[in-house]
Amino acid sequence: MPTIKDVALKAGVSVTTVSRVLNNRGYLSEELKSKVYGAMEELNYRPNELARSLSRSKSNIIGLIVPHVSHPFFGELASHIEDHAYRNGYKLLLCNSQLDKTKEMDYIDMLRSSRVDGIIMGSHTLEVEAYRQIHLPIVTFDRKLSDNIPFICSDNYNGGRLATTLLIDKGCQKLAHIGGHPHLDLLSLGRYKAFQDIAEQRGVWYTSLHTDINGFNFQEYERLLEQLFLQHPDVDGIFASSDIIAAYALKACQESGRRVPEDIRIIGYDGISLRGLLTPSITTIRQPIEEMGKLAVDLILEQVEGNSVAMEHVFPVELEEGGTT
Amino acid sequence: MPTIKDVALKAGVSVTTVSRVLNNRGYLSEELKSKVYGAMEELNYRPNELARSLSRSKSNIIGLIVPHVSHPFFGELASHIEDHAYRNGYKLLLCNSQLDKTKEMDYIDMLRSSRVDGIIMGSHTLEVEAYRQIHLPIVTFDRKLSDNIPFICSDNYNGGRLATTLLIDKGCQKLAHIGGHPHLDLLSLGRYKAFQDIAEQRGVWYTSLHTDINGFNFQEYERLLEQLFLQHPDVDGIFASSDIIAAYALKACQESGRRVPEDIRIIGYDGISLRGLLTPSITTIRQPIEEMGKLAVDLILEQVEGNSVAMEHVFPVELEEGGTT
């Protein structure tokens, strides 16, 4: 591969000049520019980003850690993050933690070693202290790690309120909530909190199930629903904390002969675009995934530029009725 | 951030020695090792991968270009690629081309500038020549670009044969195929070819629809199905070239009062894990996505190490019956 030296030689100038042309710094005559560009063209020269990054102490890489990109919510989020990063001249290093502590820690180390300019955390299996040690621009999703790490989330409590209220207004009398493990003190617990509050305020019976700490296991969702219907066959309203869980709930209902929404109503959370592919399409609480992804990138960029950023970024949610309520 | 120099100073040795310890090269007394490791520990030292990469001319990064990670098939594929790369000490740079020529070309340039060790291409919107110019270890999915670029695909023709045969054996008499744009000379066209061949051999009527060149637009799938049922309301068998398209077909059937599989049968392709979430679950031709992803990484690694690799990697497919046939 040709280097800046080769270009300089061919153009009959110094490397400094080539570098200047490359970065458009200082006064450069048109003649000089075209001479240098010509040489680059001829040699099919591509500046070595590794060298640039080393020299500038800036890699233009953002690390993204999520549990699984194959989970539709994170897939969509990652897509938006990638696109926004791209538009800002950044590259994205993709890390699936699989909610494995070791892998997540490994990745944090790798990202630091790779001198990424910032990390977007969509997975949080470690102790708060581990994140504090990162000393790099960070943004997290759905978790408040400390007072000086910005986080992005949807208005979980309001989402939970909307969902629960809808179920009750439609006449449900025995509610169930299915969500992630509460031990992970995620902000999404607000959904559950609202569920409890509203159900109690309205005097409606409710129960709750959750995945084990590893979450995101599709088979587990099936198991949970089996369990629910075994213990409480007369549940007539389910608030699932993700559209995927809601989809499994729908499936379990259909397979057990329950009519949706006549016998039992279901509402999910997230608003993934795949929800429209089910029949009936799932009623959900939509988070603005694209805007949230964009903001994550913006917050990293702001921090990279040394600007201070707000810590709390709560996005409004919207009830989107499908056919399951 | 502390550098190797700081470690050397603190340990009272030269940087060469620290580097040796870091890379475990040559004879190193236990005493020396622990002295150096101790210093690293104390300083919380992390080797700078940018510097290492520059010096070794090897980044340990693989670039992955796909149309959209948010598409379940590519999401799963990306997950497996990521995990296998991780297990081999490689990082993954994620690029969504969105089937946009400019973006794809941009990314190829970015990846070359970033000195990635290889590129896995799951998107191909450019002319063959553009890929030939890359001069880097490459692997492609579902497309043969030239005689010396290895490719990975499933046994598309056999998959198409299995799918079509099943529909006909079950009694379908008017078949429809829905797939991607045939202009992209992808190997997945083999599915359609088999569909035609078998239908003709068996003397069954058939028609075919395809997306426009940009593909992967969920709304377009809905439009295509509307069109199909308008023109051929009596179609009783659909072979969709992806499970997602099949899911939209299922939805369209259910919404138009067609009973599946009584009135019309549907079979998809891919075997994404989300297919189980639909009711009824979709019959599909399963590709071994995990193995294919792993092989992609392995083929890059082999090339990186200078070994020659086979060019054709065709994976067997499996018919997996769900409730739509």
Place this chain on the structure above:
DNA sequence: TTGTAAGCGTTATCAA
């Protein structure tokens, strides 16, 4: 306006 030379943090080649 252009060039020289010293970094950036490693690894690798020689000597000692």
Place this chain on the structure above:
DNA sequence: TTGATAACGCTTACAA
């Protein structure tokens, strides 16, 4: 067994 020192390819004072 360890250590100077020159790369790796680029940016950036500082000079000219």
